Amino acid sequence: MSSEKPDTRTRILDSAWKLLESGTGGEVRMSDIARAAGISRQALYLHFPKRAELLVATTLHVDAVKNVDARLAASRAATGGVERLDAFIEAWGNYIPEIYGVGRALMAMQETDAEARHAWESRMQAVREGCEAAVRALERDGVLSPDHPGERATDLLWTLLSVRNWEQLVRQCGWTQKDYVEAMKRTARQTLVRQA
Amino acid sequence: MSSEKPDTRTRILDSAWKLLESGTGGEVRMSDIARAAGISRQALYLHFPKRAELLVATTLHVDAVKNVDARLAASRAATGGVERLDAFIEAWGNYIPEIYGVGRALMAMQETDAEARHAWESRMQAVREGCEAAVRALERDGVLSPDHPGERATDLLWTLLSVRNWEQLVRQCGWTQKDYVEAMKRTARQTLVRQA
DNA sequence: TCCAAGCTTGACACCGTGTCAAGTTGACAT
DNA sequence: ATGTCAACTTGACACGGTGTCAAGCTTGGA
Numbered sequence: 001m002s003s004e005k006p007d008t009r010t011r012i013l014d015s016a017w018k019l020l021e022s023g024t025g026g027e028v029r030m031s032d033i034a035r036a037a038g039i040s041r042q043a044l045y046l047h048f049p050k051r052a053e054l055l056v057a058t059t060l061h062v063d064a065v066k067n068v069d070a071r072l073a074a075s076r077a078a079t080g081g082v083e084r085l086d087a088f089i090e091a092w093g094n095y096i097p098e099i100y101g102v103g104r105a106l107m108a109m110q111e112t113d114a115e116a117r118h119a120w121e122s123r124m125q126a127v128r129e130g131c132e133a134a135v136r137a138l139e140r141d142g143v144l145s146p147d148h149p150g151e152r153a154t155d156l157l158w159t160l161l162s163v164r165n166w167e168q169l170v171r172q173c174g175w176t177q178k179d180y181v182e183a184m185k186r187t188a189r190q191t192l193v194r195q196a
Numbered sequence: 197m198s199s200e201k202p203d204t205r206t207r208i209l210d211s212a213w214k215l216l217e218s219g220t221g222g223e224v225r226m227s228d229i230a231r232a233a234g235i236s237r238q239a240l241y242l243h244f245p246k247r248a249e250l251l252v253a254t255t256l257h258v259d260a261v262k263n264v265d266a267r268l269a270a271s272r273a274a275t276g277g278v279e280r281l282d283a284f285i286e287a288w289g290n291y292i293p294e295i296y297g298v299g300r301a302l303m304a305m306q307e308t309d310a311e312a313r314h315a316w317e318s319r320m321q322a323v324r325e326g327c328e329a330a331v332r333a334l335e336r337d338g339v340l341s342p343d344h345p346g347e348r349a350t351d352l353l354w355t356l357l358s359v360r361n362w363e364q365l366v367r368q369c370g371w372t373q374k375d376y377v378e379a380m381k382r383t384a385r386q387t388l389v390r391q392a
Numbered sequence: 393t394c395c396a397a398g399c400t401t402g403a404c405a406c407c408g409t410g411t412c413a414a415g416t417t418g419a420c421a422t
Numbered sequence: 423a424t425g426t427c428a429a430c431t432t433g434a435c436a437c438g439g440t441g442t443c444a445a446g447c448t449t450g451g452a
Contacts, residue, residue: 008398008399027307027308027439029438029439029440030439030440030441031439039398039399039400040400040401041440042399042400042401042402042441042442042443043398043399043400045440045441045442046398046399049441049442050440050441051439051440051441108307111223111304112223147379147382148379151369152371152375152379155364155365155369155371156365156379156383158364159361159364159365159369162360162361162364164358164360164361165358165360165361168351168354168355168358169351169352173347173351173354173355175348175351179348183343183344183348183352186343186387187352187383187387190386190387190391191382191383191386191387195386195391204429204430223408225407225408225409226408226409226410227408235429235430235431236430236431236432237409238410238411238412238430238431238432238433239429239431241409241410241411242429242430245410246409246410247408247409247410
């Protein structure tokens with residue numbers, strides 16, 4: 001990793017990201033990425049022996065560029081349970097479109113490639129933990145709805161905030177990003193927060 | 197269609213369905229289906245020239261066997277808006293696991309195959325219409341939440357009841373089917389029905 | 393001057409889909 | 423018996439994408 005010259009590697013990662021983001025419709029092939037990075041297909045395999053590895057590296061690269069960790073962590077600063085829930089949904093919800101292209105490719109590979117599946121799952125783990133933290137904050141404040149015992153509330157929130165749901169509402173139904181975030185906040189509050 | 201002997205065709209469809217349902221982990225290949233049906237791979241292509249066609253035919257076959265239309269239609273019998281919402285969620289929610297195997301394969305092909313995408317979308321159209329009908333019933337009763345103008349309520353319900361969400365909650369989080377249906381009913385009521 | 397890293401080109405194996413040609417089998421009609 | 427037709431068989435192959443391998447070229451540093 002650290003022994004490698006950053007130049008070419010970064011160029012590859014940037015190209016891959018750009019191609020995946022623009023979502024040309026068809027799948028993005030290794031040869032496409034190589035061409036975009038200005039190297040041969042075989043040289044690309046010198047850097048990333050497997051397609052899945054390249055995809056994983058690209059997500060990490062995007063994460064770093066987009067300051068994902070920092071943005072998700074910041075949402076934990078809110079003191080009140082409900083405010084924290086809102087802040088988390090806002091942070092993650094607005095992050096989805098920025099990583100969607102890469103995530104989409106990783107999700108598509110999940111079905112076949114074990115490595116890709118593992119990568120995506122561990123990636124989602126961060127989100128899962130964010131959901132968990134938000135639910136715990138609600139619990140601490142005594143405002144968590146009694147409808148969802150155990151981990152159910154976390155499961156539900158996690159599912160509600162899935163990339164697939166964002167995809168459906170924003171890409172297919174044509175919602176704006178703002179609409180999406182507001183609706184998710186409202187829905188989460190209605191289902192997870194004990195009603196007075 | 198009608199000119200074809202039903203025997204082999206049905207055997208193929210049954211085999212495909214069974215293989216897809218059992219979800220062996222890996223993808224189900226044409227050769228797997230042919231072997232299961234007791235014919236050669238090439239003969240399978242005689243019946244279904246494209247993989248997507250076979251998948252589409254299999255879904256229709258499953259639909260027919262499972263009486264999908266009848267079950268979804270029955271949910272419209274409920275008079276009250278809220279009861280109809282409940283009935284629809286119950287009908288569709290309990291139908292998901294029965295068609296999941298085939299749907300999964302079709303969803304996986306969506307990314308690459310236009311025919312598969314179209315088939316899946318037109319398939320989901322029936323669900324979408326069910327959601328629409330349920331929302332209209334709420335509207336007629338004057339109990340639809342004012343939070344969701346226009347088609348938003350339908351979009352939200354449709355997304356909530358997506359196969360992916362079922363997959364996540366039941367297959368990944370380990371919810372029981374009953375838990376899932378109850379939670380969806382509750383969530384739908386909390387978000388779509390005007391709170392007193 | 394030599395070496396090594398990083399790249400190049402070209403060839404190829406593997407796998408799954410889809411196609412094609414030629415031969416086999418069995419039912420039915422004359 | 424003979425013909426014929428449909429459904430099926432085997433075997434071979436094209437295509438596209440991933441991943442591998444070998445051999446040669448270029449460039450910078452000791």
